[in-house]
Amino acid sequence: MNHYQARLEKIGDWMAEEGISLVMFEDTEGRRDASIRWLTGHPGDALLFLAVEPAAEPRNGDASTVSVSPVCKSLLMPWDIILAKAYSRADFIIPYNEFDRMPRKAIRGAVEKLKIPFGSKIEIPPVTPYPVFLDYVGELSDFDIICRDRSAASHALDMRTIKDAEELALIRKAADVTNAIIGLLEKNVRSGKIKTEADAALFIELESRKRGCEGTSFETLAAGHDRSFGIHAFPSWTSAPFAGEGLSILDFGLRLGGYCSDVTLTFVRDPDTQQQKMVNLVEKAAKLATEMAVNGNETRALAAAVDALFSKSKKRMPHGLGHGLGLDVHEYPFIRNRSDYNWKLEPGMVFTLEPGLYDPVHGGCRLENDILMTETGREILTEARIIWL
């Protein structure tokens, strides 16, 4: 059994438990969902429908009823059929075009193709806009349409927090390439070969592809000393000078076989007292957060500890402490000081820790590395660092 099949069956089990006959996943321009790639290998722009036979009600007192995994059938509707045939596994593949690229028609087509019985429960994605929800309900008035946060889509996101062996292999590869590039970036900034934001960003673009990556996992943020004050520099990089006097931030990630890395380096040259203080605090925060990355600890505790550390020095971090990494560059678990975002750390989780401080005058400093929780503790996958010039 390949890993796509194993993942599909887990969703199928969940559907059977919930009594849901059909679920829809959507990965389109306005509503991205990498779970379609996770479940089928298809890299983007598609609808995915999963159908199971509803689980038989256990007969009263009949101990012979054996729990059998339900059969889960998959129907992929890709925008690009040629790409789908090259990359994806699904029981059925029908071009989205056959339904005029209209979700309403597509869901009706899935109901027919997968022979969903009238009256069954059909779950649509929890991100479905309210007006579109009403539209589906109108189209499928003979069915019971469900749209809620706790969904197959959220179940897939929860499952994706614990990476399987196939995923870890790709994440490790992405981290290795990232580390090689970090080394070269430091060398080339020191030698003066990288002088501008553009030099740094283009170097990453090219070297990552040469080493087998699909590309960067987000637009590289190269903010030279004049504009490192922004959390996410805008524009993301320019031909302005980089790594001159003060603080320069380089935040980049790679994507390999779909899986993301995400690191931030800060380059420091002749810092003033304020800058020196910010850098020291950020390094201290990174050390503290990393030490607290222990199985069983709560993610919120890490974020709260860093917030407390900064606030002792009357500083405030204007963003979360970190986020999960996988097929998405931002996924669960989120490492934030918020009661509604809290996870217990477990083996197989991969996430960033990225304390940062920003000042309109003195610029910004951020240090971000990727952590993998293992059975025996933690592993720091990446080698981002403060680079003193």
Place this chain on the structure above:
Amino acid sequence: MNHYQARLEKIGDWMAEEGISLVMFEDTEGRRDASIRWLTGHPGDALLFLAVEPAAEPRNGDASTVSVSPVCKSLLMPWDIILAKAYSRADFIIPYNEFDRMPRKAIRGAVEKLKIPFGSKIEIPPVTPYPVFLDYVGELSDFDIICRDRSAASHALDMRTIKDAEELALIRKAADVTNAIIGLLEKNVRSGKIKTEADAALFIELESRKRGCEGTSFETLAAGHDRSFGIHAFPSWTSAPFAGEGLSILDFGLRLGGYCSDVTLTFVRDPDTQQQKMVNLVEKAAKLATEMAVNGNETRALAAAVDALFSKSKKRMPHGLGHGLGLDVHEYPFIRNRSDYNWKLEPGMVFTLEPGLYDPVHGGCRLENDILMTETGREILTEARIIWL
């Protein structure tokens, strides 16, 4: 009055007509809306709230009631407050952090700050997921929450189909830089300086920034002769050879002052009969579509004509014929052969025309240019072409 104020007032007029006291716009990771930039200049990651005094009911028989534009107040809640202060105009700016980056708390905060009377109509974005909609309704039970397709957000999108003078100036600049780069790309491919997909993509990244662009308007698609079969090549570019024997596609766009260009070139070298036929058909389709770009014509008619042309040769285009361009690289008007997407062409509209054909064996060919409708006809802003090597 600056152009942001002029745009805000038009939304304010619409709100007063609809009897809506507060509207919310959302531009966040899962739900992008460039209208916040259009209305305030803020380049990304924020909520925007607009409030108007409800229009006074005209008194019966009182001819002296003069229609006065309602006062429209804007409250921006940016993720990055430093960036907001540098780029945006709004009556009030409060960091999203003050509401713990929670939309529920933020909308409650806006109601209080803008003193929205109990019982008023409050409109949330039409892309609000159904479960989140329920959440807002719970939070604001003293108000009348509206979430529908025909909304302030859609009204802004409709207004954005007709570009104003400030927008046209930026679009023309983006097109000029695009044309300069097209010329250099042709020259460098012919001379052999550009040999790989990476060479082409990185050249565009660098040259666009040197010429004042914020960057590319989407990930450049450079598909060499071995993989031009996909509508959108995956990965978008690699270090594979480019512009060898057969068909190679280069689809790129630039962003300048927020505004996008979007063009596609096809490079042809020693084509076989099939490839030659595809290229001829695509060129014919581009000519036909461009000639039909006449004020008053319906966008659907253009797409239908191209579909008919291809189907006479037993070919089928697996994507739409074109799309509007502006702050978004895909916006209204869409040029598709679908009854639910139809616009009458009008002066001020800017859109692409991009016929293409794809074959798993012979590869693909697409030709895409950007068209501006003017009072006197049409103007082809860009100079993309089939390049014979």
